[in-house]
Amino acid sequence: MKVSGSLVAGGGILVFMVVFSIVGSIVGGSPAKQDFASILARPGTAGHLLGTDPLGRDVLAWVSMGIRTSLEVALGVVCLSALVGCTIGVVAGFTRGWLDVVLMRLADIQLSIPPLPLFIAASAVVVNSMTTLIILVSIVGWVPYARLTRARVLSQRERGYVMAARLAGRRRPAIIFLHILPGIRTEAIVLASLQAGVALLWEAGLSFLGLGLQPPYVSLGFLMSEGKEVLAQAWWVATFPGVALALLVVGFNLTGDGMRDFFGSDVATGNG
Amino acid sequence: MSERGQAVAVELVDVTRVYHSSRTVVRALDGVSFSLRAGETLAVIGESGSGKSTLTRLIAGLERPTTGRVTVAGQTPRIRPGTVATAQVVFQDPAGSLNPHRSILKSVGEPLRKLDRAQRRATVVEMLGRVGIDPARISDRPWRFSGGQLQRVAIARALVARSRVLLCDEPTSALDVSVQAQILGLLRDLQQEIGFSCIFVTHDLAVAQVVADHVLVLRHGQVREAADAERFFSGPKDPYSRALLEAMASAPLDGRLQRGDNGNGHTVERISAT
Amino acid sequence: MNGLSVSDLTVVRGSGAGPPAIGPISLSAEPGKAVGIVGETGAGKTLTLRALMGLLPAGFQLGGSVHLGNDEHVYRTEEELRRQLGRAIGVVLQNPFTAFDPLKSVGSQIVEGVVRRRLTSRSAARARAVELLEQMGFTHADDVMRLFPSQLSGGMAQRIAIAMALMPHPAVLLADEPTSALDATLRLGVLELICRFTAATGAVLVIISHDLRLIGRFCDTIVVMYGGRVVEAGPAKELLEHPRHPYTRALIACTPTIGARGKQPLASIPGSPPSLFQSEHRCRFAPRCPLVEDACWLEEPPLVPLSGVRVACPVVSREAVHR
Numbered sequence: 001m002k003v004s005g006s007l008v009a010g011g012g013i014l015v016f017m018v019v020f021s022i023v024g025s026i027v028g029g030s031p032a033k034q035d036f037a038s039i040l041a042r043p044g045t046a047g048h049l050l051g052t053d054p055l056g057r058d059v060l061a062w063v064s065m066g067i068r069t070s071l072e073v074a075l076g077v078v079c080l081s082a083l084v085g086c087t088i089g090v091v092a093g094f095t096r097g098w099l100d101v102v103l104m105r106l107a108d109i110q111l112s113i114p115p116l117p118l119f120i121a122a123s124a125v126v127v128n129s130m131t132t133l134i135i136l137v138s139i140v141g142w143v144p145y146a147r148l149t150r151a152r153v154l155s156q157r158e159r160g161y162v163m164a165a166r167l168a169g170r171r172r173p174a175i176i177f178l179h180i181l182p183g184i185r186t187e188a189i190v191l192a193s194l195q196a197g198v199a200l201l202w203e204a205g206l207s208f209l210g211l212g213l214q215p216p217y218v219s220l221g222f223l224m225s226e227g228k229e230v231l232a233q234a235w236w237v238a239t240f241p242g243v244a245l246a247l248l249v250v251g252f253n254l255t256g257d258g259m260r261d262f263f264g265s266d267v268a269t270g271n272g
Numbered sequence: 273m274s275e276r277g278q279a280v281a282v283e284l285v286d287v288t289r290v291y292h293s294s295r296t297v298v299r300a301l302d303g304v305s306f307s308l309r310a311g312e313t314l315a316v317i318g319e320s321g322s323g324k325s326t327l328t329r330l331i332a333g334l335e336r337p338t339t340g341r342v343t344v345a346g347q348t349p350r351i352r353p354g355t356v357a358t359a360q361v362v363f364q365d366p367a368g369s370l371n372p373h374r375s376i377l378k379s380v381g382e383p384l385r386k387l388d389r390a391q392r393r394a395t396v397v398e399m400l401g402r403v404g405i406d407p408a409r410i411s412d413r414p415w416r417f418s419g420g421q422l423q424r425v426a427i428a429r430a431l432v433a434r435s436r437v438l439l440c441d442e443p444t445s446a447l448d449v450s451v452q453a454q455i456l457g458l459l460r461d462l463q464q465e466i467g468f469s470c471i472f473v474t475h476d477l478a479v480a481q482v483v484a485d486h487v488l489v490l491r492h493g494q495v496r497e498a499a500d501a502e503r504f505f506s507g508p509k510d511p512y513s514r515a516l517l518e519a520m521a522s523a524p525l526d527g528r529l530q531r532g533d534n535g536n537g538h539t540v541e542r543i544s545a546t
Numbered sequence: 547m548n549g550l551s552v553s554d555l556t557v558v559r560g561s562g563a564g565p566p567a568i569g570p571i572s573l574s575a576e577p578g579k580a581v582g583i584v585g586e587t588g589a590g591k592t593l594t595l596r597a598l599m600g601l602l603p604a605g606f607q608l609g610g611s612v613h614l615g616n617d618e619h620v621y622r623t624e625e626e627l628r629r630q631l632g633r634a635i636g637v638v639l640q641n642p643f644t645a646f647d648p649l650k651s652v653g654s655q656i657v658e659g660v661v662r663r664r665l666t667s668r669s670a671a672r673a674r675a676v677e678l679l680e681q682m683g684f685t686h687a688d689d690v691m692r693l694f695p696s697q698l699s700g701g702m703a704q705r706i707a708i709a710m711a712l713m714p715h716p717a718v719l720l721a722d723e724p725t726s727a728l729d730a731t732l733r734l735g736v737l738e739l740i741c742r743f744t745a746a747t748g749a750v751l752v753i754i755s756h757d758l759r760l761i762g763r764f765c766d767t768i769v770v771m772y773g774g775r776v777v778e779a780g781p782a783k784e785l786l787e788h789p790r791h792p793y794t795r796a797l798i799a800c801t802p803t804i805g806a807r808g809k810q811p812l813a814s815i816p817g818s819p820p821s822l823f824q825s826e827h828r829c830r831f832a833p834r835c836p837l838v839e840d841a842c843w844l845e846e847p848p849l850v851p852l853s854g855v856r857v858a859c860p861v862v863s864r865e866a867v868h869r
Contacts, residue, residue: 160361160369161379164429167332167360168383171353182373319729418818448586448756453800453814460811475730478759478802482812501809519734520759520804 007258013251017067017244024064031061031218040234051236053226059236063244066220069130069213070200070248076134077141077199078192084138085145086188090176092146093153104150107143115140115202123211133212137202141195148191152184186263193256197249204245220245280343281437281469282314282331282359283307287340289326289493300326301337302493308486310436313463313470315484315501317477317516323493324473328441331471332359345436356383360430364442366422370414376400376425377410383433399428402465403458420451424458431466440472444479456482477520481505489513548616549576550718550750556609557590557597557774559823565846567822568593568774570610572849575767577615577717577748580741582761582782584754584797585771588819591754594771595722598752599637600627615717632659636711636749638740640723642703645710646695653691656710665714678709682739701732708740712747719744721753725760737764758801762786770794773830774822775846780855790857790866792835829859837861 027049035041035048035056043051043059050059092103119136126132156162156179165175206212207221214222220241227238289301301323308314318324329335330342333349342349345358360383363369370379377396384392397407403424405417414422423443430438440459444452456479463470472483480487484501489510497510508514556569568590575581585591596602598612602624612621614634621627631637639645646655656678657671666674672691679687682705695703704724711719721740725733737753741764744751755761761768762782769779770791778791789795799813817834829835829842839861847858852866 160363160365160426161371163332163334163361163363164369164379164426165371165382166334166351167357168429168433169352169354169356169385170382178374179371182371319731420818448819449758449797450586450800450815451818452802453812454816456802457811457814476802477730478804481804482802482809484809505804515731517804519730 002261004258004261006254007262010251010254010256010258013247014255017248017251018071021064021067024060024067028058028061028064031057031065032216033057033061040230040237042234043236050240051234053223053237054230054234059223059240062218062223063220063240065218066223066241067244067248069218070203070220070245073130073134073137073203073213074196074199074248074252076130077137077202078196080134080138081141081195081199082145082188082192085142086149086184088142089146089149089151090153090180093150093157094172094176094180100150103146107146110139110143119206119211128214128217130213130217133203133206137199137206140202141199144191144195145188148187149184152187153180156180156183190256190259190263193252193259197252197256200245200248200252279310280307281310281312281345282471283341283343284327284330285341285343287330287337287342289323289330289335290338299493301330304340304490304493304495306486306488306495306498308469308471310469311463311467312485313472313483314486314488315480316471316473316488316490317475317480317513318473318490319475321492322490324490325441326493327490328361328439328471328473331437331439332361333357356433356435358435359437359439360433360435361439361441362423362426362430362443364445366419366426366446367414369426370422370429372414375411375413376405376417379414380425380429380432382429395432396428399432400425402462403428404454418451419447420454423447423451423455427455427458427462431462431468434466436468438468438470440470442473442475445474445476452479459483477505477516489516548748549579550574550581550615550752551613552598552610553613554610555594555597555612557593557602558607558609560605562607564825565827566609566774567606568597571769571776572610573767573769573776573779575750575752577750578745579767580744580751580753580765581767581769582753582755582765583769583771584756584758584761586756586797586819588773588822589771590774590822591756591771592722593774593822595720595754597624598627598718598720599631599635600624600629601631617717632663633665633714634717636714636716636719638704638708638711638719638721638724641727642700642707643695643698645707646703648695651692651694652698652706653693656691656706656713659710660713663714671713674713675709678712679706681743682706682709683735700728701736704728704736705739708736708743712743712749715747716749718750718752721751723755724753726755726757733760758786758797759803770797773820775830775858776849776856777831777858778855779849784854788853788855790852790855790862791831791859792837792862793831 035052038045038048038052039056040054041048041052043049045051048058050063052058088103092100122136162175162179165179203212204219204221207219208225210225212221213219223241224238231238285305287301287304288299291298291300304327316324316327330337331344331349333351349357349359351357370376377393380396380399381392384395387395397410400407400410405421405424417425444455447455474480481501487499487501487504488495489497489512491512497504497508497513508517551574553572554570556566558566571594573581583591583594597608602608608624612627614621614630617634646652653675656675657668660666660671661668675691676687679690684690698706724740725736728736737760740751753761753765765782767780768782768785770777770793772793778785778789778794786798789798796813796815800815802812815834820830827845829847832838832842835842841860847860849856849858850863852863857863
């Protein structure tokens with residue numbers, strides 16, 4: 001178990017972003033507030049540290065809240081897709097037989113569906129809500145967890161201690177929770193850290209395209225789509241949310257790498 | 273004293289186990305029969321691919337034979353969640369046989385879930401003492417122990433629920449010679465105290481001779497020879513068995529051992545400086 | 547001088563304060579002879595092997611000297627020894643498949659080493675490879691050359707690995723547990739091949755193993771290691787028939803062999819092996835030794851001659867003198 005540079009850097013970036021978003025909201029005020037006196041104000045204008053958008057909304061306020069929105073979505077997606085994916089993986093790996101085949105074909109089907117058309121189709125039906133978005137992105141994101149968990153379950157099943165547990169009369173749920181899952185948690189955590197960045201990008205991208213979170217939700221992607229229109233005259237509207245998004249993704253990626261270093265292929269924990 | 277009676281502890285009658293995969297059919301075991309009386313030890317000798325691991329799994333009840341009958345302590349062995357299996361196993365890899373995330377107290381106590389916590393702990397402590405592990409270490413995780421110590425813990429777990437049948441699948445192959453000698457001595461002592469029957473799978477004939485009352489030689493799933501140990505080691509009949517025996521012959525070491533028995537079961541070399 | 551000569555080989559960790567982790571080890575062998583280094587886990591066999599190859603891990607220092615074959619040069623540094631890998635020093639390791647690149651045919655790999663180092667031409671190398679493979683028992687050596695590692699069984703792979711190691715006519719062949727990954731019936735055959743071939747070419751064979759039975763059967767000289775020290779060394783037959791060091795005797799007593807004794811228990815050694823890295827100067831076997839005396843805890847026993855072998859036990863040496 002070693003704390004690597006990646007972990008420190010990644011963790012540091014994420015902590016910084018959280019602090020920034022809190023401070024930024026205090027300083028910037030409400031993102032919905034439209035200051036008609038200062039439309040497309042440059043960064044540094046009085047009262048608008050990072051400028052304003054075409055409707056006079058404060059960019060700092062928007063970016064700050066947008067960071068929190070992104071984090072909420074990322075967290076929700078990671079939790080839901082990990083829960084669904086790991087459960088499916090454990091069931092498939094443990095029961096083998098036809099259920100395993102069905103579930104893994106389901107995973108293959110899921111992977112072969114291009115996400116974007118799926119979202120476009122879904123947007124025709126679903127409403128603008130964070131819960132719906134989290135569910136949609138999770139539908140696209142559960143497969144890596146399932147495959148990982150299933151592979152680990154298959155290898156753990158053959159371990160001496162799993163067989164010993166069966167010989168000792170343990171029931172299946174106990175075997176799964178006591179003997180199989182603990183061997184998986186390290187890799188699941190690493191995967192989750194990396195998938196968080198993916199989820200962030202999906203949220204921002206979809207909001208950018210108008211398929212994700214629209215006002216009254218405060219999304220970095222939405223601001224970036226606004227800023228795209230006025231990129232020539234007001235570079236700040238698209239740039240600051242873009243930088244924030246990039247920092248969040250880099251932060252999660254570094255943390256994910258750092259988690260991998262932290263746990264390592266540690267023989268002592270039986271993983272690796 | 274062990275109960276060396278007429279009771280048959282383990283019996284296989286014309287057992288065949290066939291595996292079907294998408295491309296091939298594998299006869300892991302083909303028409304294997306033998307019976308083992310209570311309190312005695314059968315050495316199953318075979319190399320990789322001989323079917324010895326499959327045999328272990330069948331006797332443990334982890335798998336069922338394709339044809340034929342397996343009987344352990346008078347019943348068909350079957351893994352039933354909620355009951356402890358009659359035949360317990362000691363595996364080849366000591367580290368892989370204990371959950372690295374759990375203390376040895378929990379691992380050894382796993383077959384004792386019917387007891388309450390205090391009783392379970394007391395039983396585990398007693399068993400660990402019997403196999404030579406300091407009871408103060410019950411809360412330690414497996415990574416703190418050496419290979420030989422882990423194997424002792426595995427033996428403790430296998431015997432803690434008073435199993436009548438112990439299956440040892442190459443239990444000393446991964447251990448140093450001196451550690452192997454300790455473990456073999458431990459198994460012998462415990463068998464004399466408790467009286468379990470033992471099926472000892474090994475590829476090493478010399479180890480087999482140390483432990484066996486009877487010998488079964490397997491090759492490609494078939495029984496090449498089955499005999500009493502004494503008869504087997506003085507002159508095997510089957511050519512494959514003979515080849516194995518010759519491969520093991522290691523003059524000038526043979527017959528040269530100076531051993532002393534200090535009476536309490538743990539033999540100690542009586543060394544003189546001559 | 548011919549053959550192999552190792553003088554006061556030591557391996558020291560770090561700055562060098564305190565006793566060395568390994569050594570001093572001195573041994574010599576004439577061309578064509580086999581030396582067996584036997585010891586259990588923690589005896590220091592692997593580190594000794596790595597010292598002879600010049601491949602010690604970071605933080606370890608090599609001491610002493612090695613003399614190889616016809617070469618006048620005396621090797622004192624790791625770099626010098628390392629340069630001889632694939633020339634004067636051949637190595638065969640435990641897992642035969644780790645010797646091969648899975649993406650190339652074995653034939654191309656056998657010749658690669660000597661051709662790259664310009665020791666011989668490609669055609670000469672090929673011819674020699676075929677000849678070696680035939681010596682290793684392959685009847686269709688040309689076909690074997692075209693195989694890929696994934697098509698080989700364990701026994702085949704190890705024999706090919708040995709042929710590969712012998713290509714540059716090494717003065718010394720180091721074999722680290724060369725047969726422990728193989729089935730019992732293959733072991734004898736492979737070891738016989740190694741021994742016969744090294745004897746024929748005049749190379750010195752150094753086998754490192756935990757299996758006293760194999761070493762006893764194939765080696766001319768045996769070196770018994772414990773805790774990083776040589777505790778006894780000498781001609782195989784003499785050492786096995788009349789072991790003197792308490793550890794050697796205990797090891798022999800622990801080793802199961804086929805005999806007329808039937809189901810008898812083996813002796814065992816109480817306790818467990820020591821660490822290689824200790825700060826005190828004392829006999830490393832003292833905590834487990836049945837003959838231990840006070841003096842054993844105060845200094846390391848030197849390896850001294852005794853009736854044709856060398857033993858590192860003052861108690862045993864003294865008793866022998868008094869008879």
